Amino acid sequence: MAADSPVVVDAATVAKWGFNETDSATALRLFDAWAAQTLSLRAPDVLVAELGSICRRKVRAGEVTADHAQQVHQVLHAILPPLVPSEDLADEALLLASRHDRPFAEALHLALAIRDGAIYVTADERMFRLLAPSFSCVQHLEDVAV
Amino acid sequence: MAVLTIRGLSETTLDALRGEADHQGRSVNRHLVSVLDEHAAVTRRAAQLGRQRRRLDALRMRVAPGQATTDSASLLWSERGGR
Numbered sequence: 001m002a003a004d005s006p007v008v009v010d011a012a013t014v015a016k017w018g019f020n021e022t023d024s025a026t027a028l029r030l031f032d033a034w035a036a037q038t039l040s041l042r043a044p045d046v047l048v049a050e051l052g053s054i055c056r057r058k059v060r061a062g063e064v065t066a067d068h069a070q071q072v073h074q075v076l077h078a079i080l081p082p083l084v085p086s087e088d089l090a091d092e093a094l095l096l097a098s099r100h101d102r103p104f105a106e107a108l109h110l111a112l113a114i115r116d117g118a119i120y121v122t123a124d125e126r127m128f129r130l131l132a133p134s135f136s137c138v139q140h141l142e143d144v145a146v
Numbered sequence: 147m148a149v150l151t152i153r154g155l156s157e158t159t160l161d162a163l164r165g166e167a168d169h170q171g172r173s174v175n176r177h178l179v180s181v182l183d184e185h186a187a188v189t190r191r192a193a194q195l196g197r198q199r200r201r202l203d204a205l206r207m208r209v210a211p212g213q214a215t216t217d218s219a220s221l222l223w224s225e226r227g228g229r
Contacts, residue, residue, distance in 0.1 A: 015218035020206040022214045028199075035195040037188070053225045054218050063215045072205050079198045103226035124219035 006040040006118040008109050009081060011050035013123055013141060014043075017079075018072035019058065023123060026141055030121070033146040034081065041081035042118065044089055044108040051076060084112055100134060113137045119144070 007030065016027035034041045055069040064072075086093075089111040097107035106127065113120035114137060122128050123141040131138040155163075160174075167177035209215070
C-alpha cells in the first residue's frame with residue numbers, strides 16, 4: 001500500500017472527531033492530516049445514515065443529550081469527507097458481502113477502498129481481525145501513520 | 147500563445163503553466179485564473195475545517211471532560227448487526 005494512498009473512513013472514525021472517546025486523539029490526527037492536505041479522505045454516502053445512528057445510540061444510552069448530539073452532528077456534517085454514491089459501489093459491494101458474509105454497509109467501504117486503491121481504516125478490533133487476513137487494504141486506526 | 151501580464155513569474159513557472167494549459171486545452175491566462183480559483187477554494191476549505199475543528203474541541207470538552215463515551219466502533223458494529 002502506497003504511503004500516499006487515499007483513506008476510506010467510516011462513521012465510527014468520524015464520530016470520534018466529535019465525541020470524546022478513548023481513541024479520539026488518533027482519529028483527530030487523521031482529520032488534521034486531511035485538513036492539512038497531507039492525505040485524502042473519502043467515504044461511501046452510507047456514512048451519513050450510520051453517523052446518525054451512532055449519534056442516536058449515544059443519546060439513547062444517556063451519554064449525551066439530544067441537543068448536544070444535534071450540535072456535534074451538525075458540525076460533523078459540515079466537515080464530512082467527500083462522499084461517493086453507494087449506487088456506484090453497490091454491485092461490487094454485494095459480491096464482497098456475499099462472498100465474505102459481511103454486512104452490506106461494510107462491504108460498500110471495502111468496495112470503495114479496492115476501487116480507489118485506498119486504505120480502509122477501521123477503529124473496530126473485531127472487524128479488523130475479520131477483514132485484514134483477506135484484505136490488505138484494511139488497517140486499524142491505531143496503525144495508520146499520520 | 148497568450149501574453150501574461152503578471153510580473154515576477156519565473157520562466158520555469160511560466161513553462162510549467164504553459165504545459166498545464168496546453169494539456170488541458172485552454173489558454174494560459176484562463177488556466178492561471180483557474181489555478182488561482184482552486185487555490186482560493188482550498189484556502190477557504192482549510193479555514194472552514196480549522197473553525198469546525200475548534201467547535202468540535204469545545205463540544206467534546208462539554209460532556210464530562212476527560213471522560214470517554216462509548217466506542218463508536220462498537221456502536222457501529224451493533225448497528226450493522228455484527229456480521
